[in-house]
Amino acid sequence: MSTDTPTATDSPRALTVNPGLPDRIFLAWAKASGAIVLVVMLGVGGYLAVRATDALSTAGLSFLTTETWNPDGGRGQFGIAAVLIGTVLIGGIAVVLAVPLALASALYISEYAPRQLRRTLVSMVDLMAAVPSVVYGVWGFKLLQYQLTGVARWLSDYFGWIPLFKVNGADPTNPLTPPLVYTASSLMAGVVVGFMITPIMCSIMREVFDQAPAGEREGAYALGSTRWGMIRSVVLPFGRGGIIGGTMLGLGRALGETISVYLILSMNFDIQPHVLQSGGSAVAPLIALRYGDSTDFSVSALMAAGLSLFVLTLAVNFAAAAVVARSRSGASS
Numbered sequence: 001m002s003t004d005t006p007t008a009t010d011s012p013r014a015l016t017v018n019p020g021l022p023d024r025i026f027l028a029w030a031k032a033s034g035a036i037v038l039v040v041m042l043g044v045g046g047y048l049a050v051r052a053t054d055a056l057s058t059a060g061l062s063f064l065t066t067e068t069w070n071p072d073g074g075r076g077q078f079g080i081a082a083v084l085i086g087t088v089l090i091g092g093i094a095v096v097l098a099v100p101l102a103l104a105s106a107l108y109i110s111e112y113a114p115r116q117l118r119r120t121l122v123s124m125v126d127l128m129a130a131v132p133s134v135v136y137g138v139w140g141f142k143l144l145q146y147q148l149t150g151v152a153r154w155l156s157d158y159f160g161w162i163p164l165f166k167v168n169g170a171d172p173t174n175p176l177t178p179p180l181v182y183t184a185s186s187l188m189a190g191v192v193v194g195f196m197i198t199p200i201m202c203s204i205m206r207e208v209f210d211q212a213p214a215g216e217r218e219g220a221y222a223l224g225s226t227r228w229g230m231i232r233s234v235v236l237p238f239g240r241g242g243i244i245g246g247t248m249l250g251l252g253r254a255l256g257e258t259i260s261v262y263l264i265l266s267m268n269f270d271i272q273p274h275v276l277q278s279g280g281s282a283v284a285p286l287i288a289l290r291y292g293d294s295t296d297f298s299v300s301a302l303m304a305a306g307l308s309l310f311v312l313t314l315a316v317n318f319a320a321a322a323v324v325a326r327s328r329s330g331a332s333s
Contacts, residue, residue, distance in 0.1 A: 093190025208242025
């Protein structure tokens with residue numbers, strides 16, 4: 001019996017991969033698509049920065065601290081302090097409303113809904129995400145805000161001692177206080193935007209929940225866990241990245257929402273921390289309101305406001321990406 005023995009000339013053989021033409025085409029297409037997205041994003045940011053140069057060089061740091069908006073008045077007469085705070089308030093209200101609704105809907109669709117009903121619910125949620133924002137805006141302007149004046153009055157009457165819920169000019173002891181003091185407020189705009197971003201957040205959360213490992217689900221049941229116990233110990237921890245990612249994506253859309261906020265909000269340019277009081281401000285509606293009749297310098301100021309919103313949205317998305325990447329679902333995807 002003979003055995004092969006290695007000789008001095010033996011060496012590890014290099015393994016080469018020769019992908020076929022379809023794989024090479026797909027790889028090139030994927031790389032080109034990613035590069036195009038990056039170029040478009042840099043192009044948008046660069047265009048805004050170039051157009052905003054005149055306004056930013058004139059205003060300086062006062063652009064971040066000035067409340068009023070009168071670009072043609074010169075230095076110190078225009079800034080984003082009021083509109084930026086209003087944008088964050090409306091986005092915060094929208095997220096506070098949307099997260100519980102989206103999370104509960106996603107859990108019901110992925111864990112509780114009968115199989116025959118699940119596909120219908122998924123289609124309905126996706127359809128709601130495709131509804132144009134102007135439809136939500138008209139619905140909020142014509143119907144919802146007048147239905148919510150009772151809730152706003154109740155919050156003002158019982159929680160008006162909190163500065164956020166205080167309404168100047170409203171008398172809790174006077175039941176005849178006109179409801180118009182509670183309409184066109186940041187709360188009304190935030191509620192409408194919250195309903196608008198809920199379907200998007202729900203879709204992302206549901207897709208991540210569906211990817212929870214089946215073995216861990218079965219293991220939880222084998223140890224005697226209830227369905228809610230399994231969800232709490234397996235699905236929610238695994239889906240943390242999807243919850244955060246969906247929330248931040250919804251927040252990004254809420255910060256940049258224009259038409260629905262423009263239709264509902266009564267614009268003013270003072271810092272308005274009272275979310276129940278009529279009047280407020282936001283960056284995107286400001287641009288829509290003032291762009292048509294602006295001078296060249298005013299357009300530069302609006303571009304500077306748009307650049308601030310662009311940077312804010314990028315910061316939110318990058319922070320969300322960093323958190324998602326550390327989660328199980330984010331790392332696996």
